[in-house]
Amino acid sequence: MFEQQLINALTLGSVYALFALGFTLVFGVLGVINLSHGAIFMLGSYIALLLVSQFQLSLWLAMAVAMLACGALGVIVDFLVLRPLRRRNAPHLSPMIATIGVAIMITNIAQGLFGAENKRFPFGTIPEDSISIGNLHLTAVQLAIVLISFILMIVLLLVMRRTQLGRALRAIAESPKAAYLLGINVEGLFLLTSFAAAALGAAAGVLVGLSFNAISPFMGQPMLHKGIAVIILGGMGDIRGAMIGGLFLGVAEVMSVAYLSSDFRDAVAFGLLFLILLVRPSGMFGKILERKA
Numbered sequence: 001m002f003e004q005q006l007i008n009a010l011t012l013g014s015v016y017a018l019f020a021l022g023f024t025l026v027f028g029v030l031g032v033i034n035l036s037h038g039a040i041f042m043l044g045s046y047i048a049l050l051l052v053s054q055f056q057l058s059l060w061l062a063m064a065v066a067m068l069a070c071g072a073l074g075v076i077v078d079f080l081v082l083r084p085l086r087r088r089n090a091p092h093l094s095p096m097i098a099t100i101g102v103a104i105m106i107t108n109i110a111q112g113l114f115g116a117e118n119k120r121f122p123f124g125t126i127p128e129d130s131i132s133i134g135n136l137h138l139t140a141v142q143l144a145i146v147l148i149s150f151i152l153m154i155v156l157l158l159v160m161r162r163t164q165l166g167r168a169l170r171a172i173a174e175s176p177k178a179a180y181l182l183g184i185n186v187e188g189l190f191l192l193t194s195f196a197a198a199a200l201g202a203a204a205g206v207l208v209g210l211s212f213n214a215i216s217p218f219m220g221q222p223m224l225h226k227g228i229a230v231i232i233l234g235g236m237g238d239i240r241g242a243m244i245g246g247l248f249l250g251v252a253e254v255m256s257v258a259y260l261s262s263d264f265r266d267a268v269a270f271g272l273l274f275l276i277l278l279v280r281p282s283g284m285f286g287k288i289l290e291r292k293a
Helices: 002-030 037-055 059-087 093-114 140-162 164-174 176-181 186-212 220-234 239-259 262-279
Strands: 130-133 136-139
Touching: 002 037, 002 059, 002 136, 002 140, 002 164, 002 186, 002 220, 002 239, 037 059, 037 093, 037 186, 037 220, 059 093, 059 186, 093 220, 136 140, 140 164, 140 186, 140 239, 164 176, 164 186, 176 186, 186 220, 220 239, 220 262, 239 262
Parallel strands: none
Antiparallel strands: 130 136
């Protein structure tokens, strides 16, 4: 049924969009592609799983703690890895290579601590109830994923568009040097951006763990590939583009599985992305951001 597939696509696309938001936020403000984002996404799901299964915390409290913990890790990565490279005016490839190393380290630590096999949230972590509207069936998991994703995305969009903090971040995205001369605490906002991006990645990790009921140390790499595709499709550094691009990728994947075959899932989705980028190489929302001064 087409309408049911749209619900499934909205659920999957919401998670992709949430993951890509943190990714594009770092690129838009810091001007780097943080390739450790997928590993932090994976770690967030493990932290929530540990808190739920071992400490009997509620899922939502566990998710909040996971976001805070991964946000702190994002700050540590920025302080220890990205900040020294910024001060040395390192080439653009240096942060990418450095964060690849961070991702490999986090993945190997997770594999050593939790094992390579898939883990699952305990039965009953979230109610198994569903809402039926005609022939449509919306489970509690799907409803929670869509609501949490859209709430976090809207909050981020409002912060960026309507607050003094958002204006300061946009100023830094345009020119860090000019922002510094205007009295903006550039380094402090770099750290805050890293915190927010990692926290969003952790939230996406928890939601993916709930959606697929499978958590593994290697779940971050496929999501990283899709996150890169989403932010390129939407326009590098553009929050609206990350949201719409994530939803588009979710629709493309679900519809290809429903009406073609699961074997063609990624081929169809990335093929459509390729065709769109042939028409609009800079993405759906304008040109790629360029730093000035």
